[in-house]
Amino acid sequence: MTLKEAVELQKEPFLQSLAESIRIRSVQEPPADGAPYGPNVRKCLDHALAVSKGLGFRTTDLDHQMGWCEFGEGDEMIAVLGHLDVVPEGEGWTFDPFGGEIRDGKIFGRGSMDDKGPTMAALYAMAALRDSGLPLKRRIRILFGTNEETGSNDMKYYKSHGGELPVMGFTPDGEYPVINGEKGIINVNYEADYTQTGDVRLTKISGGSAPNVVPASARAEITCPDDMKPQLMVRAAGCDRITCTETADGFEILANGVSAHGASPELGINAIGLLMDALVTLPLDEPLLGFVHFLSDHVGLESDGTSLGIALSDEPSGKLTFNLGTIQGDETSFLIRINYRYPVTFTYDDCAPICDAAFLNAGFLKVNETHKACLYLPEDCELVQTLLHVYADETGLPAIPKSIGGGTYAKAIPNVVAFGPIFPGDEVREHKPDEFMEIDRLMENVHIFAEALYRLAR
Numbered sequence: 001m002t003l004k005e006a007v008e009l010q011k012e013p014f015l016q017s018l019a020e021s022i023r024i025r026s027v028q029e030p031p032a033d034g035a036p037y038g039p040n041v042r043k044c045l046d047h048a049l050a051v052s053k054g055l056g057f058r059t060t061d062l063d064h065q066m067g068w069c070e071f072g073e074g075d076e077m078i079a080v081l082g083h084l085d086v087v088p089e090g091e092g093w094t095f096d097p098f099g100g101e102i103r104d105g106k107i108f109g110r111g112s113m114d115d116k117g118p119t120m121a122a123l124y125a126m127a128a129l130r131d132s133g134l135p136l137k138r139r140i141r142i143l144f145g146t147n148e149e150t151g152s153n154d155m156k157y158y159k160s161h162g163g164e165l166p167v168m169g170f171t172p173d174g175e176y177p178v179i180n181g182e183k184g185i186i187n188v189n190y191e192a193d194y195t196q197t198g199d200v201r202l203t204k205i206s207g208g209s210a211p212n213v214v215p216a217s218a219r220a221e222i223t224c225p226d227d228m229k230p231q232l233m234v235r236a237a238g239c240d241r242i243t244c245t246e247t248a249d250g251f252e253i254l255a256n257g258v259s260a261h262g263a264s265p266e267l268g269i270n271a272i273g274l275l276m277d278a279l280v281t282l283p284l285d286e287p288l289l290g291f292v293h294f295l296s297d298h299v300g301l302e303s304d305g306t307s308l309g310i311a312l313s314d315e316p317s318g319k320l321t322f323n324l325g326t327i328q329g330d331e332t333s334f335l336i337r338i339n340y341r342y343p344v345t346f347t348y349d350d351c352a353p354i355c356d357a358a359f360l361n362a363g364f365l366k367v368n369e370t371h372k373a374c375l376y377l378p379e380d381c382e383l384v385q386t387l388l389h390v391y392a393d394e395t396g397l398p399a400i401p402k403s404i405g406g407g408t409y410a411k412a413i414p415n416v417v418a419f420g421p422i423f424p425g426d427e428v429r430e431h432k433p434d435e436f437m438e439i440d441r442l443m444e445n446v447h448i449f450a451e452a453l454y455r456l457a458r
C-alpha cells in the first residue's frame, strides 16, 4: 500500500475523531483537581489520548498539562506540536460552534482550523505512515498542547519536566509554505510621575486598547483659566487629526488615528503620537512637559524605532516594528504600554538596553517587561528544506519560506517551525464566527503531513 492510499483509508475515522473533539468546549477555565486548565480541556486531552491508543500508539499524559503519542524506534525524535485548547466561541455564529457539523464539504466548529483539525490531521498522518510500512529511523511524537491560546504554560511545563526535545519538527498552527522566521517580541511598560502647580494642567489621559494594537483614538483633559482657553484650544486644534472640545474648567483634546495590528504598525496612524504632538503646544509644568516632549520627539508617529536608536532591519524579516499601544493616567502620573518586535537575526541585547536607556534618561520608570525571543531557522537547513520540498511536490506551488512579525506555537520548543494548515490565499477563519475547514483542505493537510513525517523520520 502506498502512503497516499494509506492516507485515504484514514479519511472517515479522521473526520469522526475531529468532530468528537470539536464537540468538547475546550476553552480554558479555572483549574480543578487533575485539570490545570479546567475540566473541558482535560476532557479534550483524554479524548485525543484515547483516540491515539485506539490507533495503536504509545501514549503519555504529563500530569494533565499536555500529552503525547508516539510511534517508531530510534534515539532521535521528530515532533508535531498541535493544540487542543480553543478560544471562546464569541458572537455571530450561524452554526453550532461545538457541533462538529459537516455540510457542503466543510466541517464547522471552533477548533476546526485552529488547531484541532490540523492536530488530528497529523495524528492520522502518522497512522497512515505506520500502515504504509515505510521504513523509518526516527521516532515520531504528536504533542497535544492544551494551553496555546492563553500562555503556552503547557509547553513550559513539558520543558521544565524533562520533556524530550525533537531533533526536528513542525507545528501545524500557522500557514504554508513554511514560517522560518518569527520576530522577537518585547512588551514593556514605562511610568511617568509628576506634580503640577501651574495654571494649565493635565487631569486625565487615555488611549488605546492593548499594547499590540495601534491606538485609533486618544484623549486628554486639560484644565486652565477661562481667559487662556480660546488661545490654547486653537493651538492644540491646529495639530494634525486633533479636535478640541470646551469643558466647564478647560477643554478636551481628542486625537483620531487609524488602528492596525501591532505587528505592522506602519499601516496605522498612532493616536497617542498625535496627542503628544498636540500636548507639546501647551504650557504644561515640568517634568510633565518633558515627558510629553520625549514621546512626541522620540516616538511620535514612527513605527520603526528610528528616533530611539533601535531601527534594526535585516533581509529575512525586514524592519523592527515599534508600537506605543496604550496610555492611561491622571494629574500625577501616566503609564504607557509598548509592544515592539525585533528582526530575526538580532537579539534582545541589540535593542532593549538602548530603548530602556532612552526612556530612563528622560525620567521614566520601567515597571514591567515580557520578552519572547525570536525564532529563525535558515532557509538552507535540513528541516526547512525538507518541508519546502514536500510542499512543492504535494501542491505544485512555489515554496518560498516567510518571516512574520507575530509569534506562533513554534516558539514553545526548539527545532520546530510553523508548517500549515492554511494555504496561501485561503481565508483565515481562526478565532472568528463560523470557523470551518474544507474537508478537501484537511485531507490535503493529512497527505502533506504524512509525506513530511516520512521524509523527516526516514
Ligand SMILES: [Zn+2]
Pocket (backbone or CB within 6 Å): 083, 114, 115, 148, 173
Ligand atoms: Zn492555534
